Amino acid sequence: MQAFQKGVQATLKALGTKPDQGLSENQVEKSRQEHGKNVFVAEKKTSLAKKILLSLKDVATIILLIAAGISSVATYLEGSNNYFESLLVIGIVVINSALSIFQEGKAESSLAALKDLNKSQVKVLRDGQPELIDSDDVVVGDILLLENGRSIAADARLIEAVELQTEESALTGESLPVEKDAEATFEGDKDVDLGERVTMVYRGTTVVNGHGLAIVTAVGMATEMGKIASLLNNENSTPLTPLQRRLAQLGRNISYLAIISAIVVLTLGIAQGMDLKHIFLTAISLAVAIVPETLPVIVTMTLALGVQRIAKKHAIIRRLPAVETLGTTNVIASDKTGTLTQNKMTVRQVWQASQNQLSATADGITPEAEEVLSLAAMSTNVTVAEDEDGETRFDGLPTEVALVRAIDPIKSREDLLTEYPVVDQVPFNSTKKRMTTVHQRPDGGYIAITKGAFDVLAPMLAKGDVAEAEKVNQTFGRQALRVLTITKHVFDQLPEEPTQEFYESNLELVGLVGIIDPPRLESAAAVAQARQAGVKTVMITGDHVETASAIAREIGILQPGDKTLTGAELAQLSDAELDKNVKDYSVYARVTPTDKIRIIKSWQRQDATIAMTGDGVNDAPALKAANVGISMGQTGTDVARGASDIVLTDDNFATIISAIEEGRGVYVKVRKTINFLLSANISELIAILIAMILGWGSPLLPIHLLFINLVADGLPGFALSREPMLTNVMDKAPMPKNASLFSQGVGRQIALNASLFALVTLGAIWLGQNVAMGGIATSEEVGQTMAFVVLSLTSIIHVFNIRSEKSLFSIRYGANPSLVNMAILATLITIAVSVIPGVQGLFGLVGLSASHWLIIVLLTVVPTIILEILKKISPKLFQV
Numbered sequence: 001m002q003a004f005q006k007g008v009q010a011t012l013k014a015l016g017t018k019p020d021q022g023l024s025e026n027q028v029e030k031s032r033q034e035h036g037k038n039v040f041v042a043e044k045k046t047s048l049a050k051k052i053l054l055s056l057k058d059v060a061t062i063i064l065l066i067a068a069g070i071s072s073v074a075t076y077l078e079g080s081n082n083y084f085e086s087l088l089v090i091g092i093v094v095i096n097s098a099l100s101i102f103q104e105g106k107a108e109s110s111l112a113a114l115k116d117l118n119k120s121q122v123k124v125l126r127d128g129q130p131e132l133i134d135s136d137d138v139v140v141g142d143i144l145l146l147e148n149g150r151s152i153a154a155d156a157r158l159i160e161a162v163e164l165q166t167e168e169s170a171l172t173g174e175s176l177p178v179e180k181d182a183e184a185t186f187e188g189d190k191d192v193d194l195g196e197r198v199t200m201v202y203r204g205t206t207v208v209n210g211h212g213l214a215i216v217t218a219v220g221m222a223t224e225m226g227k228i229a230s231l232l233n234n235e236n237s238t239p240l241t242p243l244q245r246r247l248a249q250l251g252r253n254i255s256y257l258a259i260i261s262a263i264v265v266l267t268l269g270i271a272q273g274m275d276l277k278h279i280f281l282t283a284i285s286l287a288v289a290i291v292p293e294t295l296p297v298i299v300t301m302t303l304a305l306g307v308q309r310i311a312k313k314h315a316i317i318r319r320l321p322a323v324e325t326l327g328t329t330n331v332i333a334s335d336k337t338g339t340l341t342q343n344k345m346t347v348r349q350v351w352q353a354s355q356n357q358l359s360a361t362a363d364g365i366t367p368e369a370e371e372v373l374s375l376a377a378m379s380t381n382v383t384v385a386e387d388e389d390g391e392t393r394f395d396g397l398p399t400e401v402a403l404v405r406a407i408d409p410i411k412s413r414e415d416l417l418t419e420y421p422v423v424d425q426v427p428f429n430s431t432k433k434r435m436t437t438v439h440q441r442p443d444g445g446y447i448a449i450t451k452g453a454f455d456v457l458a459p460m461l462a463k464g465d466v467a468e469a470e471k472v473n474q475t476f477g478r479q480a481l482r483v484l485t486i487t488k489h490v491f492d493q494l495p496e497e498p499t500q501e502f503y504e505s506n507l508e509l510v511g512l513v514g515i516i517d518p519p520r521l522e523s524a525a526a527v528a529q530a531r532q533a534g535v536k537t538v539m540i541t542g543d544h545v546e547t548a549s550a551i552a553r554e555i556g557i558l559q560p561g562d563k564t565l566t567g568a569e570l571a572q573l574s575d576a577e578l579d580k581n582v583k584d585y586s587v588y589a590r591v592t593p594t595d596k597i598r599i600i601k602s603w604q605r606q607d608a609t610i611a612m613t614g615d616g617v618n619d620a621p622a623l624k625a626a627n628v629g630i631s632m633g634q635t636g637t638d639v640a641r642g643a644s645d646i647v648l649t650d651d652n653f654a655t656i657i658s659a660i661e662e663g664r665g666v667y668v669k670v671r672k673t674i675n676f677l678l679s680a681n682i683s684e685l686i687a688i689l690i691a692m693i694l695g696w697g698s699p700l701l702p703i704h705l706l707f708i709n710l711v712a713d714g715l716p717g718f719a720l721s722r723e724p725m726l727t728n729v730m731d732k733a734p735m736p737k738n739a740s741l742f743s744q745g746v747g748r749q750i751a752l753n754a755s756l757f758a759l760v761t762l763g764a765i766w767l768g769q770n771v772a773m774g775g776i777a778t779s780e781e782v783g784q785t786m787a788f789v790v791l792s793l794t795s796i797i798h799v800f801n802i803r804s805e806k807s808l809f810s811i812r813y814g815a816n817p818s819l820v821n822m823a824i825l826a827t828l829i830t831i832a833v834s835v836i837p838g839v840q841g842l843f844g845l846v847g848l849s850a851s852h853w854l855i856i857v858l859l860t861v862v863p864t865i866i867l868e869i870l871k872k873i874s875p876k877l878f879q880v
Contacts, residue, residue, distance in 0.1 A: 022125030038219035156214035158182035163210030170616035314650035322645035327663030336541035349514035372511035464509025480550030481514030534733030545589035596622035683757030719819035774849020805878035
């Protein structure tokens with residue numbers, strides 16, 4: 001038998017606790033040893049060593065390490081002690097790992113600070129005395145003193161409950177308070193839903209009305225929230241992000257290309273009778289040249305800068321790759337309560353009976369609405385106070401708080417009660433479903449105000465148009481508004497022995513109030529922006545389908561033709577049936593944590609990249625199962641934050657759309673980086689292969705190739721990570737999940753660029769080897785020097801070509817000054833290496849004449865001129 005089914009005395013006896021004494025210190029220690037502390041099992045922190053190993057598992061990083069090894073072997077075979085190339089590549093790997101680990105460490109520190117802000121205390125009875133203790137110190141058998149406004153630290157069986165109601169949305173997703181009853185009984189051993197276990201209160205929920213006593217029956221991982229947290233253990237595997245998969249595939253393709261190219265060069269060299277050692281080193285050099293050494297670190301820098309920009313928009317990125325995953329997201333599955341809505345019940349409509357006047361509070365409070373709301377606000381148990389920041393705080397039932405908030409700008413509850421002091425009250429109870437307060441009127445008479453459900457009070461009305469009220473009630477219901485009926489009984493004298501029957505007799509209908517947890521102001525615009533960007537938003541909530549549908553329809557999630565699905569209906573569907581129809585549903589209501597995972601995985605089987613948002617423990621398993629889990633920093637639970645990839649510090653749904661925009665920008669920059677780096681690398685391959693086929697020998701030395709990759713490509717490439725978005729990425733659909741990095745024209749652009757670069761490089765080789773200029777004789781070294789300078793400068797200039805489909809002259813310097821500065825620096829270093837006599841020898845270069853340099857300048861600008869002409873003719877050819 002479960003705790004909620006047991007009687008009070010049976011529970012007390014089983015746990016050895018007296019309701020008026022609580023536990024002794026010895027009992028507390030014994031219970032802690034037997035049941036453990038009231039904490040969740042913390043996620044085991046990854047050690048620094050493991051973080052380093054994980055950062056080295058990336059395919060591109062592995063290729064770099066192999067390249068460093070090959071370079072070391074080549075250096076050894078040459079009989080040289082210059083391991084500069086190998087050490088430089090290893091240095092790049094170290095920088096890449098350090099950047100990634102540092103960024104994730106910053107995110108962990110931010111989350112630790114958030115967690116500290118959310119620690120709570122709880123009042124318990126020990127040794128007969130009430131004590132205020134940390135929630136972590138609560139043990140099984142403790143007697144909890146439940147008070148309005150207090151959070152509940154553990155699962156507990158109620159001993160007594162006086163008008164007790166708790167808010168359980170973090171656990172169940174239900175936005176309305178749950179009425180509790182310590183004396184309720186349940187049929188046999190039949191299980192019931194969490195939200196219907198009215199004899200229990202649960203960890204992570206809050207008392208919003210009344211008071212009571214309860215005995216703790218479960219702590220830590222044994223609580224209902226702990227059980228949900230344990231579901232996360234089934235979702236331990238973190239799938240590769242779309243970019244990680246694409247980069248891994250790119251790494252494999254580059255590896256294949258490097259091996260094939262090396263074999264071709266070896267074959268050609270042997271066929272041409274070249275020295276075996278020399279041709280072997282050339283083949284290895286070519287293999288190393290194809291690998292874009294700076295790509296991993298540039299990608300990491302781009303992601304890290306994206307994280308910084310998103311942090312300024314109130315989001316903490318816990319895992320670096322989540323930035324780019326957001327960029328490919330095409331489905332957002334959002335919780336409703338507290339995420340899309342304000343989690344604050346608000347008066348939306350007021351109907352005044354005598355004037356038959358319907359008004360929306362958004363348009364202001366009319367005199368008719370003021371009459372209804374004034375009486376309604378007086379008939380509440382809301383307390384109003386100022387918090388430490390001087391802000392007004394309203395404590396009480398959410399629906400009653402809504403009434404007081406609505407009238408507060410016009411009349412405070414204190415002023416109303418000063419004018420109409422309370423003289424008697426009939427509390428609300430779950431049986432009669434109404435509440436009555438009695439007030440003295442300024443003229444000396446009395447007024448009894450009764451509020452409650454329409455179907456309860458309608459038969460009791462003596463005055464008022466009940467038929468019209470019924471129509472208004474139905475209208476409010478279709479809008480998913482919770483309806484309160486406000487009535488009054490005015491009389492001159494209090495009876496000697498007043499009764500509830502007297503107060504609630506001769507009732508006159510005052511009006512109806514429609515209340516709802518409204519959408520966040522920014523939700524509708526954010527959903528619309530997501531739809532324009534090709535991202536579908538669906539609602540997954542534990543709330544009622546009518547309420548969920550109304551909110552979804554209002555903010556644009558539920559479009560004409562879209563369907564809703566309840567948890568009960570979902571249970572009747574097989575996975576195959578759900579997969580077939582999952583795209584038709586925009587609202588999933590009354591679902592469990594397990595249902596949410598089913599929905600997430602169904603979308604994923606449709607090749608969707610799905611982001612899940614939520615704040616409650618009930619959302620945590622789905623947050624971890626999604627491609628990107630997004631939790632709320634302010635209202636979110638520790639479990640939800642721990643399961644997520646991104647934490648919104650402002651709990652703002654619109655921040656997600658800003659993060660998606662940044663993620664798309666990151667993805668575009670990564671594709672531009674690949675375009676930039678591979679254009680040069682592939683051109684090196686083409687130039688070397690063609691030169692060897694033509695019998696010209698190797699046009700570039702290994703040190704030339706590494707220099708081009710690290711300086712000519714690397715320095716400007718680093719600045720690409722700071723490139724602003726020059727086009728509106730939210731006007732396009734997200735990148736398909738299985739699309740290649742070379743799709744949408746990138747591969748075509750790389751082929752065009754590499755062909756042009758190889759062509760001018762081969763031209764430089766031929767001229768240097770065959771045309772004497774400026775008194776300098778032709779030689780293989782002159783050809784290599786000219787090829788090196790031309791390819792280096794052409795690559796540097798190319799960083800401006802790939803920025804936009806528009807002319808490079810249309811982009812102002814201020815858009816990214818670091819890119820211009822890095823390009824200038826790379827150019828100066830290239831020229832310095834080429835002209836300073838002492839440095840030339842280190843790089844196997846020779847001096848050139850002014851005529852050679854004139855030819856170099858002309859060859860260098862040829863690709864840019866051709867690309868500028870093509871951009872003018874067909875700008876779409878250069879869109880990324």
